[in-house]
Amino acid sequence: MNDAIVLLSGGIDSTTAFAMTQAAGRRCHALSFRYGQRHAIEIEAAARVAKALGAVRHDVMTLDLRAIGGSALTAEIAVPKGRDEAEIGSGIPVTYVPARNTIFMAYAIALAEVRDASEIVVGVNVLDSSGYPDCRPEWLAAVQEVARLGTKTGVERRPVTIRAPLIKMSKAEIIRAGVKLGIDYGLTHSCYDPAPSGAACGACDACQLRRRGFESADVADPTIYA
16 A cells, blocks of 8 residues: 655645545555644644545644745734635735745655655645645646655655645535535635634635535535624
8 A cells, every 4th residue: 555645734625635545555644744833723623634534644743934924824914805716816815925835845754754655645626626726737747846855865866755636626626526425514614814713704715615615515514603
């Protein structure tokens, strides 16, 4: 059985990507990051998901992207609220964390070498990426080339394969696929600006995409909104 490193944020996309990879017969190692994000609740969600789905192990790496800043998720910048669909889909939002996914993938590539994993799986998808450049197919192809050229396994012609099984799926398609796999989406978290209780704000881009996804999938939304 092949092993896979799955980047797990605790949200809908990464949780579904994990379940799909597991259903394909891979032994899944969950990898999450405490990177200085404003709320640790997503780490708690990732831990719940990793346990529920039976991860081989769950590693949480700690780094501080607050030292770089430049994002509403790592600095004192307001999280956009109440944007309509056109606004969400245009431009790169202030919730983009500079080079975050590239940094995460560097950790994943290193961990895959040590664990002898043949795959790295990420839950990015281009349709609901809100303009994030590090959720796009060309970025994935570039990172794959980095893994091929810049690692021992790559040089020895055993490069890890980077997979993004959700890349062309809408949020509704992702949710429907997850429901078929038995995922409890009540374990997941998406909100960029939750209340102290952990309740989702319901108005940020992530909440709106999540709510719209459940509505379009005709699946009951288990999210607790403030």
